[in-house]
Amino acid sequence: MADHSVEELAPTPGDRATRFLKRADVKQTTLFFIFWTALFVVLGIYFYPKWMPTIMSVEMKSAEKIMIWFTVISAPIAGFVLAVATTAFMNRHRGDTPPPDGPAIRTNGPVVAVWTVTSLVFALVAIIWGLTEMNGQAVAAAKDAKSAITIEVRGSQWVWTFNYPAQGIETHELNLPIGVPVIFDVKSADVNHSFWPVQLGVKVDANAQVTTVIHTTPDKLGPIDVKCAELCGLYHAYMETTGEIQSASDFDAWVTAQGGHKA
Amino acid sequence: MSTLDKAHTSSRPVPNPKRSLITRLHMGTGVVVGIIFAALVYWALKNSLLTYTDKVADPLSPHDNNIVLLGAMFAWSIGFMAGIGAFIGPWRWLIGKDLTDEEILYLAGDGQGTKRYFKYCTDHKVVGIQYLVGVMTLLGVGGTMAMMIRTNLARPGGHFITATVYNSLVGLHGITMIIAMIIVATGPFGNYVMPIMIGAYDMAFPRLNALSWWVLFTAIPVLCSAWFLGGIPTGWTAYAPLSIQAGPGMNAFIATIIIFAVSTAVAGANITTTVIAMRTKGMKWNRVPIFVIGSTISVALAIPAFPTFMVSMIMTALDRTYNTGFFDANMGGSGWLYSNLFWIMGHPEVYVILIPGVAALMEIVPVFVRKPLFSYNAAIMGFAGIAGLSILVWAHHMYMAGWAPSLNGPFMVTTEMISIPTGLLFLVLIGTMWRGKPWMKLPMLSVFAFIWDFMIGGITGIYLSDVPADSYLHGSMFVTAHFHFTLMGAALTGAIGGLAYWYPKMTGRMLHERAGYISFWMVQIGFNVLFFGMFMAGAEGQPRRVVDYAALFRNSNLISTIGAYSVGTGMIILLWAVIHSWTKGKIAPMNPWGAKTLEWTVPYPVPLTNFDELPVITSDPYGYGKGK
C-alpha cells in the first residue's frame, strides 16, 4: 500500500510485490486482518440469532438476515482498518521523547482510489439489498391485501386496544391466525406511540387523527409480545401486552369466546 | 485590532479606565441583575394574566403559567447579559461614543489574573478555558444522570427512582450531553487553540466571543430549573404532542434550546469568519491544520441546523401558551411537522459533534507517528462529504413514523452513501499510522480507541439505515447503544484525546499521566461492556427509554450497569487528573510533543495577542518524515 520502494533500483512489479509481501509489518497486518475479519464474521453469525426473539414472519427474518450479513460483508473492511491499527499498536514507541521520523508518505493515489471504490461498492450492495427487500415486502403486501384480515390498533396512554372489525371484537391481546396476511391500521388517541409486535419484526408509529398502516404474515405458532417503541409519557415502559399466533381453529375458538363471529 | 497590536508589550500597567462602568461588572452583578429582572417579569406577567376570578380562586391556567415561566427565563438570560455588561458596547455605539481604547484593553482582561474568568472577557484564551470548565460541568451533570439511569436499570422491577424522575432523567441526560458534546471540542480548543493555530491575534469578533460563552452560561441554570419544575417527560427529542401535554418543566427545555441556539449561531459566525479572514500570511487553504478545517466545517454545518431547532421550539412554546396548534393534529396541525423540523437539525447535529473530535485526532496522529497526515485531501473530502450528505438524511429517524413511507427508499440511499466519506476518515487515520511507530502517549491512545469504537458505531449504523432491519430495531436499546458508540465512543474519545494533547498549552502543565492511563482503560473497557449489554438488550427486543423491563432482559441490563460504573469511576479519575494537574502537574515545555503547528511556538502563559510578530507560513504543518 505504501511507496516502500524509494531506495530500490528499478525493480520489476513482480519483485516489488514479493518484497512487499515479505515485509514484517505487512505479514503482521495480514495476520491481524485474518483475525479481525474472522472475529467480526463469528460475532455477527453467533450473537444476533442468539439474542433475537423467535422469528415469526418474513419481515423478522429479513431484519435478522440484514444484521448478520451486513456484519459479514463489512468484516473485511473493519478487519483491514483494525489490522493496520493493531500493527501500529504492536510497533509502538515508548519513552519520553518522540520516536524517529517515519517515511514521508503524503498520499498514495491508487490506495485512495481503491479504498473509495471499495466503500462505494459496499454502500451500493447495502442499498440494493435494502431496496430489494423493501420492494419484496411491498409486492407481497399488495398481493396479499385481498385475503388479509384487518385489525384496527389504537394506542392510548398507556394501553393497546385491538379492534377486529370483521370479527366484531375488541380486545387488549393480539391473537392472529397463522398464515393469514394481516393489515394493521394504527392510530393514537393521544400522543405518539409506536406499535411494535416484537416477533413479527414490523413497527409503525401511532399518531392522532391519521392512520398508519403496516402488514405482515405470521408464519409460526406461539406467543408474541406487543410493545410501545416511542416514549409516550409516564408509563411508557408498561405499555405492553401479549398475544398468540394460533391455528385457524384455535383462532376461531378464541374469537367466539370473545363474543365475536367468524369473518 | 490596532489597539491590541500596540498593547502587546510584556510589562505594562493594568489598564484602568477611570469611572467606566465596565470595570465594576462581573458574573456576580450579572446574576443579581438577571434574578431581579426575572422576578420583575415574573411578577408583572403573573399579575397581568390573572383574571379577577383567578385571583380569588385558583392559580394560573397551564397556558398562562407557561407564558409566565418562559418570560421569566428569557428575562433571566437578558438580565444577566445586561448585568455582566454585554450591552454596554452596542449602547455606546448607538449613541455615537464607542468604547475607548482603555476600555477595550480592560475587556481583553490582560493582567487581571483569575478575576477575568468571571468577567465579560474578550480574550479567546479566557473564553476557551470558560468553555472547558463549562463542558466538564455539563459532562459531570449528564454523567451523574446516566449513573442514576443505569442504577435504576440494574435489575428488573428496580425502584431506585420513580417513573416520573426516570423519564426526566432520560430527557435531561440526553439534552445535557448533546449540548456538552456540541461544544466539547469547538468550545475549548476551537476558542483557545484555533486562533493561534492559524496565526491570528484573536478571534474576528472578540466581543461576540464573550457573548457566545456567557449566553450559553445563562442556559445552564435554566436547564437545571427543569428539574424543580417537575422535569421533562419527552426525552431530548421533545416530540409533539407529548411536549404540548407536558408540565411546566418543559418550558425550561424550550428556553434552554432557544438560548443555546443564539449562542451557537454567534459562535459559529465568529469561528467561520475568523478562519476565513484572519489566517496569517502564507496560510493558504491547503496549509491550514486539519483541526481548523474540521471545526470550521462543523460550525458551518451548525449555522443552518440550529435555527431549525430554535424555530421548532418557538412553535412548541406557542402551542403551549397560545394554543396555536402547529403540532396538534386535533387542531389541524401535525406532529410529523415537528419531527421533520427536529431531525433537519438533529441529523446534521450528530456530525457537528463528530467532525471536530475526528479532526482533533487527525491533528494528533501525525505528531505521534512522526509522519505526514496521509492524504490531507481525503480528510477534507471526508468532512465535506459528510457535511453535505448529512443535510439530506434526516428522515431516516422517521422510517417507522408512517410519514411518507415512499420516501424511506430515497432516505436509505442518502444515508448509506455516508459510509463513503466516513470510510475516507478511517483511511486518513490508518494511512498515517502505516509503517509508523506511534509514540504511546495519552493523546495517541485515544486514536486507537476511536478507531475501534467508531467501527462498531459505523457497522451497527448500517443496519439501522436499512429500512427492513430498522423496522425491528427502531426505538429499541439497540439504537441507544449505536449512537453512544458514535457520540461517546468516537466524538468524546476524540475530545478527550484533544484535551490530553492541548492541556499543556492551555494550562502550562502536563496532564497526570498515570491517572490518565487508568482513566482511559476504565472508561474504554467499561464503555464497551456497557454498550455491548445494550446492543444485546436491544436485539432481544427491549424498547429504549423504559423505566423497567421484563425478566428476559435481566442479564443484558446487568452487564450494562456494571460497565457504566467502570465508565463513571474512570471519568472521576480523569476529572481528578485534570483538576490536580492544573495547579500541581509537571511544568510543560513549550512544545512537549514536538509538533509543528503554530500553537506550540508560543510560550505559556500565551501573550495577550498570541504573537509578537505574526508568523509567515511556508508549508503545511505535516512536514514529518524521512525521504521528502
Ligand SMILES: [Cu+2]
Ligand atoms: Cu406508548
